[in-house]
Amino acid sequence: MKKMFNKYNLCWILSMIGSYVLLSVLMSAGIIDSVYQTVVTTIIINIILATSLNLIIGITGQFSLGHAGFMCIGAYSAGVMVKQMPSMTGFMLGILIGVIISAIVAMIVAIPTLRLKGDYLAIATLGFGEIIRIVVLNMKITNGAAGLVLPKMLNFPFMYGVLMLCLIVIINFVRSAPGRACISVREDEIASEAMGINTTKYKVYAFIIGAVIASIAGAMYAGNFYVIKPEMFTFNKSIDILVMVVFGGMGSMTGSVIAAIVIGLLNSFLQNFSSVRMIVYGIALVCIMIFRPSGLLGTKEFTFSGIGNFIKKRKEVKK
Amino acid sequence: MNVLKVSGLTKNFGGLCAVSNVNMELNERELIGLIGPNGAGKTTLFNLLTGVYEPSSGKIELNVDGKMKSIGGLKPYVVTAMGLARTFQNIRLFKSQSVLDNVKIAMHKNIKYGTAAAILRLPKFYAEEERVQHEAEELLKVVHLYDKKDELAKNLPYGEQRRLEIARALATSPKILFLDEPAAGMNPQETAELTELIHKIKEDFNLTVILIEHDMSLVMTICERIYVLDYGKLIAHGNPEEIKNNPRVIEAYLGEEI
Amino acid sequence: MTVFFQQLINGLSLGSIYALIALGYTMVYGIIKLINFAHGDIYMLGAYIGFMAITVLGVGFFPALLIAMVGCAILGVVIERVAYKPLRNATRIAALITAIGVSYFIEAMTQRFMGTNVRAFPNVLSTEVIQFAGLRISYQQIYIFVTTIVLMLILQTIVKKTKVGRAMRAVSVDADAARLMGINVDATISYTFAIGSALAGAAGVLVGIYYNSINPLMGMVPGVKAFIAAVFGGIGIVPGAMFGGFFIGIAEALVSGYGGSLYKDAVVYIILIVILIIKPAGLLGKNVKEKV
Numbered sequence: 001m002k003k004m005f006n007k008y009n010l011c012w013i014l015s016m017i018g019s020y021v022l023l024s025v026l027m028s029a030g031i032i033d034s035v036y037q038t039v040v041t042t043i044i045i046n047i048i049l050a051t052s053l054n055l056i057i058g059i060t061g062q063f064s065l066g067h068a069g070f071m072c073i074g075a076y077s078a079g080v081m082v083k084q085m086p087s088m089t090g091f092m093l094g095i096l097i098g099v100i101i102s103a104i105v106a107m108i109v110a111i112p113t114l115r116l117k118g119d120y121l122a123i124a125t126l127g128f129g130e131i132i133r134i135v136v137l138n139m140k141i142t143n144g145a146a147g148l149v150l151p152k153m154l155n156f157p158f159m160y161g162v163l164m165l166c167l168i169v170i171i172n173f174v175r176s177a178p179g180r181a182c183i184s185v186r187e188d189e190i191a192s193e194a195m196g197i198n199t200t201k202y203k204v205y206a207f208i209i210g211a212v213i214a215s216i217a218g219a220m221y222a223g224n225f226y227v228i229k230p231e232m233f234t235f236n237k238s239i240d241i242l243v244m245v246v247f248g249g250m251g252s253m254t255g256s257v258i259a260a261i262v263i264g265l266l267n268s269f270l271q272n273f274s275s276v277r278m279i280v281y282g283i284a285l286v287c288i289m290i291f292r293p294s295g296l297l298g299t300k301e302f303t304f305s306g307i308g309n310f311i312k313k314r315k316e317v318k319k
Numbered sequence: 320m321n322v323l324k325v326s327g328l329t330k331n332f333g334g335l336c337a338v339s340n341v342n343m344e345l346n347e348r349e350l351i352g353l354i355g356p357n358g359a360g361k362t363t364l365f366n367l368l369t370g371v372y373e374p375s376s377g378k379i380e381l382n383v384d385g386k387m388k389s390i391g392g393l394k395p396y397v398v399t400a401m402g403l404a405r406t407f408q409n410i411r412l413f414k415s416q417s418v419l420d421n422v423k424i425a426m427h428k429n430i431k432y433g434t435a436a437a438i439l440r441l442p443k444f445y446a447e448e449e450r451v452q453h454e455a456e457e458l459l460k461v462v463h464l465y466d467k468k469d470e471l472a473k474n475l476p477y478g479e480q481r482r483l484e485i486a487r488a489l490a491t492s493p494k495i496l497f498l499d500e501p502a503a504g505m506n507p508q509e510t511a512e513l514t515e516l517i518h519k520i521k522e523d524f525n526l527t528v529i530l531i532e533h534d535m536s537l538v539m540t541i542c543e544r545i546y547v548l549d550y551g552k553l554i555a556h557g558n559p560e561e562i563k564n565n566p567r568v569i570e571a572y573l574g575e576e577i
Numbered sequence: 578m579t580v581f582f583q584q585l586i587n588g589l590s591l592g593s594i595y596a597l598i599a600l601g602y603t604m605v606y607g608i609i610k611l612i613n614f615a616h617g618d619i620y621m622l623g624a625y626i627g628f629m630a631i632t633v634l635g636v637g638f639f640p641a642l643l644i645a646m647v648g649c650a651i652l653g654v655v656i657e658r659v660a661y662k663p664l665r666n667a668t669r670i671a672a673l674i675t676a677i678g679v680s681y682f683i684e685a686m687t688q689r690f691m692g693t694n695v696r697a698f699p700n701v702l703s704t705e706v707i708q709f710a711g712l713r714i715s716y717q718q719i720y721i722f723v724t725t726i727v728l729m730l731i732l733q734t735i736v737k738k739t740k741v742g743r744a745m746r747a748v749s750v751d752a753d754a755a756r757l758m759g760i761n762v763d764a765t766i767s768y769t770f771a772i773g774s775a776l777a778g779a780a781g782v783l784v785g786i787y788y789n790s791i792n793p794l795m796g797m798v799p800g801v802k803a804f805i806a807a808v809f810g811g812i813g814i815v816p817g818a819m820f821g822g823f824f825i826g827i828a829e830a831l832v833s834g835y836g837g838s839l840y841k842d843a844v845v846y847i848i849l850i851v852i853l854i855i856k857p858a859g860l861l862g863k864n865v866k867e868k869v
Contacts, residue, residue, distance in 0.1 A: 131846045135843070195396075196427055
């Protein structure tokens with residue numbers, strides 16, 4: 001127990017509780033009104049999506065463009081269950097079913113495609129993502145293209161709790177031996193195998209964990225935004241998530257969190273200028289790749305000790 | 320008894336025969352050299368023995384608990400788990416990771432907690448992480464890289480990168496160590512230090528070592544036996560004295576005697 | 578039986594379009610190993626340029642086709658110089674993401690300036706239909722098929738018989754060696770983009786005529802499918818793209834014809850996954866292993 005509450009963990013626990021308290025206060029004081037609350041909810045879902053994709057792309061180096069497919073599975077599992085059983089229990093069951101289905105689908109997708117490299121993997125996962133969406137589009141139970149109309153089931157504390165849970169799972173995985181194994185797969189797959197790591201196994205693990213968490217994000221979406229339709233989960237959605245990961249830095253979890261927040265805020269402020277938004281998006285992607293391909297934080301993490309060191313170094317230089 | 324036995328090993332790439340009918344035996348605690356001109360097939364042979372390539376024909380047998388088991392065609396991580404470790408001709412470190420992490424990664428197969436324990440941060444996780452940290456640091460001390468343990472691998476000077484590769488290979492707890500041109504690009508001083516290091520780790524870690532090298536000062540000094548490869552075939556085999564005076568070897572390296 | 582042959586005919590038209598687009602993908606991938614995600618949008622721009630040529634300039638089919646091809650060729654070269662050239666030595670993922678950015682940019686700009694609505698493409702080709710043996714072949718389908726074959730023959734001649742073509746083949750194999758042999762690699766890459774984009778532009782005009790409608794997002798799905806066609810035939814291999822394009826077009830038409838039109842897109846993706854599992858280098862491709 002003592003180990004669990006070391007300096008690193010304590011800092012993060014404190015900041016998580018801190019931001020929760022801050023946001024709750026702002027919400028009850030009405031400063032964050034219902035419009036902004038939608039933004040907060042969107043950002044929470046974005047963080048979950050970005051970090052889960054970063055696990056696959058940034059940490060393990062597997063370029064997956066099918067993430068929206070798993071979000072779709074999660075959203076519809078929750079949605080369909082809530083239609084049958086309109087209660088919180090129904091919703092929770094829906095999340096569970098979504099998790100199970102996406103884990104199975106992820107395994108089916110992973111095993112043939114994770115042998116492929118780079119571009120081929122990207123296109124194969126994109127194909128799978130589209131297949132999932134087309135299947136959902138054509139099922140009776142999902143109401144096809146018209147989508148499902150759902151009640152708003154979730155509130156801020158629940159969402160925040162789920163966010164914390166997802167982040168803890170991902171970060172604990174990354175900062176451990178399996179996480180290191182995934183990083184080694186990204187760095188040099190041949191060397192990784194030579195060091196005794198079953199690279200296929202870890203690619204599949206990362207893929208499944210990422211997919212499952214994306215499905216949870218999908219369920220969160222279904223529980224908050226009243227309507228879900230297959231057209232919300234095309235590869236454009238996958239690319240939206242990819243933009244967040246790239247912007248924050250592939251391989252940096254804190255980068256994904258920051259990017260999700262920044263992009264969520266930008267999107268909400270630019271909502272009225274939607275055509276300009278896409279133009280800016282496109283230019284931003286090209287510019288980031290040309291001038292700073294490692295993104296905001298590269299593969300580094302934003303840590304409190306990091307800030308401490310940074311300030312120390314600046315003081316030394318000044319002397 | 321042999322620790323590794325190779326019989327009639329052949330590897331074809333399309334029409335090119337890279338390794339042809341090679342026979343080899345390694346015994347416990349031996350230090351063997353594998354030499355030959357460039358393109359002779361030495362690294363290909365290493366790749367075959369460590370599972371990177373599948374043999375076209377022939378047998379590779381490893382001594383596992385007294386029995387000779389065929390390991391040809393097994394995947395590299397399986398072969399490593401059975402006790403074979405290697406370094407690479409072109410350094411393949413995990414560049415963006417720290418020196419210490421590079422070693423920790425190589426200890427993976429011996430880590431006794433799984434994904435679930437990692438995510439749930441069970442006590443086993445903390446205990447194993449501490450053990451891994453300690454053992455990795457000890458290995459770095461052996462190759463004199465302990466003070467650079469938090470440095471990024473890509474920032475190390477070339478000679479130290481090569482030493483890190485060796486530390487990494489050792490971290491897999493091998494029985495047999497394959498070193499692919501460990502002295503490449505080193506000056507005589509560094510080569511001498513490397514020679515000493517190889518000797519030391521062989522003794523301390525109870526290893527069988529086989530190395531590919533072009534630097535004859537290294538090879539002739541520490542190798543007990545030498546195999547010579549040319550155009551994929553074994554053209555000579557013996558102790559350093561025999562090899563130095565073998566006409567076929569001289570011809571392969573220097574061309575025909577005038 | 579008539580359904581089968583009818584769909585075969587429809588598939589040949591559809592396949593022609595996919596083949597023209599696929600050629601651009603495969604040529605660019607062959608030379609700089611980039612999946613040009615924006616290629617589908619060049620096809621879309623071809624349709625719009627053709628549309629403008631016909632409605633604003635009042636020209637007929639062939640001039641519109643030529644203007645679109647030239648326009649797209651120029652656009653392709655500009656995009657390459659501005660967005661892809663700086664990333665020649667970057668990771669493939671970085672280049673892919675840049676291509677995605679370019680794609681978004683083109684789509685958004687088109688939406689801004691041409692509106693997001695579907696536009697009706699004017700009828701500049703005869704809408705007559707030949708009927709025989711219970712089958713219908715429209716004049717437009719013949720035009721599409723013949724135009725495609727002609728363009729492909731021109732392409733084959735360029736690649737096999739001209740200096741530029743030789744340079745293109747050399748750079749695909751080893752850019753540095755080609756440079757050392759005195760080949761202007763930058764110019765060769767620009768030529769490749771120009772030719773590939775011109776073909777996509779032609780496809781855009783043909784589609785505009787065939788389906789009578791164009792919209793700024795029309796490049797997305799055909800773009801992905803054409804890419805799948807290129808992968809299927811063997812990415813980087815010109816005959817592979819031709820073969821792949823027709824195969825995918827016919828497959829899609831057959832699935833549609835036999836009642837599975839809801840799933841026709843899914844079938845194309847399934848073909849992709851099957852080929853990536855069985856032979857990732859594609860039907861006409863060769864396997865290249867990484868040196869250890």
